[in-house]
Amino acid sequence: MLAEQGRGGVPQQSSETVLRMKQQLDRRARFVWPLIRPLVRGKLAKRCARCSLPEAFTKLDAQGICGECATHHAKRAQEAVDPVAEAKLARETDEALRAAQGAAKGPYDAVLLLSGGKDSIYLIHRIRKEYPDLRILSLLVDNNYMSPVALRNAELAAAQLDVEHVTIRLRPSFVHAVFRYVLTRLERPKDDYPLYALLTGHMAFDTGRGLAARVGAPLLLTGLSRVQNVTAFGGLELPDQLQASRSGIPLDALTPSADRHHWFEPSQWPADRIPRVISPIAIWNLSEIEITEAVLKAGLLPASHVSPVVTSDVIYATFLIAEINQFGYSSVDLQWAHRIRAGIVERSYWINILQMMEYSARTGRTPWFKNALATAWSLGVNPREIGLPA
Numbered sequence: 001m002l003a004e005q006g007r008g009g010v011p012q013q014s015s016e017t018v019l020r021m022k023q024q025l026d027r028r029a030r031f032v033w034p035l036i037r038p039l040v041r042g043k044l045a046k047r048c049a050r051c052s053l054p055e056a057f058t059k060l061d062a063q064g065i066c067g068e069c070a071t072h073h074a075k076r077a078q079e080a081v082d083p084v085a086e087a088k089l090a091r092e093t094d095e096a097l098r099a100a101q102g103a104a105k106g107p108y109d110a111v112l113l114l115s116g117g118k119d120s121i122y123l124i125h126r127i128r129k130e131y132p133d134l135r136i137l138s139l140l141v142d143n144n145y146m147s148p149v150a151l152r153n154a155e156l157a158a159a160q161l162d163v164e165h166v167t168i169r170l171r172p173s174f175v176h177a178v179f180r181y182v183l184t185r186l187e188r189p190k191d192d193y194p195l196y197a198l199l200t201g202h203m204a205f206d207t208g209r210g211l212a213a214r215v216g217a218p219l220l221l222t223g224l225s226r227v228q229n230v231t232a233f234g235g236l237e238l239p240d241q242l243q244a245s246r247s248g249i250p251l252d253a254l255t256p257s258a259d260r261h262h263w264f265e266p267s268q269w270p271a272d273r274i275p276r277v278i279s280p281i282a283i284w285n286l287s288e289i290e291i292t293e294a295v296l297k298a299g300l301l302p303a304s305h306v307s308p309v310v311t312s313d314v315i316y317a318t319f320l321i322a323e324i325n326q327f328g329y330s331s332v333d334l335q336w337a338h339r340i341r342a343g344i345v346e347r348s349y350w351i352n353i354l355q356m357m358e359y360s361a362r363t364g365r366t367p368w369f370k371n372a373l374a375t376a377w378s379l380g381v382n383p384r385e386i387g388l389p390a
């Protein structure tokens with residue numbers, strides 16, 4: 001079955017199809033791709049032998065190493081923070097979470113953003129364990145393009161950890177307008193946070209900040225990792241008192257007035273209703289490998305539900321495939337090269353995923369490519385407009 005009208009009227013592939021496709025990608029990356037790679041080398045870009053940056057983005061030296069790796073052995077994300085300031089921030093964050101337990105006037109001390117990925121599941125588990133009296137409202141902001149695995153993970157975790165949980169599914173027309181705008185104006189990816197990840201982040205963070213303000217919860221907890229926080233916001237804390245950067249996208253103009261409340265506007269709230277935003281995982285500074293182990297050990301998720309490949313939004317593949325066709329590489333290549341260089345993810349797995357997506361983008365032969373086309377159509381975008389065969 002190719003399409004269904006289920007998710008908020010958005011014509012997309014059925015959730016079972018998406019689930020099978022994502023699990024297949026994860027399994028093939030682990031077991032099959034290393035056998036296929038030698039046969040399809042001609043379709044693949046040369047990549048840095050140490051991280052994975054593609055040659056289309058950067059020059060490689062005679063040893064096949066990129067400039068970033070040659071000059072930048074240390075871990076960029078770790079370097080960005082001074083250790084004394086870091087210890088102080090960790091202490092202050094712990095004190096803030098301890099003091100918040102049962103302290104709000106309203107029914108909740110914190111809104112916790114649950115995305116259904118392993119990081120936010122780990123976050124809610126550890127917060128429940130270390131701050132058992134924190135009254136949590138967990139929130140999933142569904143942009144209509146979420147992975148069915150992530151949706152299941154979030155519901156299961158909230159039930160298993162006995163937390164009150166709400167889902168806000170954004171209006172499809174509102175989300176479409178924003179994604180369509182960005183997808184049809186792609187720019188050559190630079191070495192920063194991928195724009196569409198930032199956008200889905202804005203949708204979730206701002207909806208979360210708005211909900212926290214409305215229910216009088218003084219804290220908003222996010223599952224952002226250190227690398228995500230540093231590359232997206234230049235530090236370990238979100239600028240919670242400020243309007244989040246809109247990344248040059250006219251979000252207000254793109255948003256009908258009925259949906260504009262999703263963009264949190266601090267000036268419309270009294271100062272004591274503006275939640276403080278904390279990303280504890282960035283402060284605890286755990287790697288993907290450590291989080292995966294902890295989540296599996298605590299039995300929070302089955303092993304097949306953990307990889308970001310199975311939990312990431314379906315729309316990412318559309319952006320990624322369009323970027324590879326337009327520029328020869330994608331923002332995802334840059335994002336994972338950072339993480340590989342920082343030593344927080346497994347290179348052998350991620351290089352396989354990146355190459356499989358690249359192969360898919362260049363040949364159009366795989367189910368992921370077909371899914372990316374279906375997603376483009378569902379946004380009202382003709383795939384030809386974004387450099388793909390219709």
Ligand SMILES: [Zn+2]
Pocket residue numbers: 048049050051052053065066067068069070
């Ligand atoms: Zn490199």
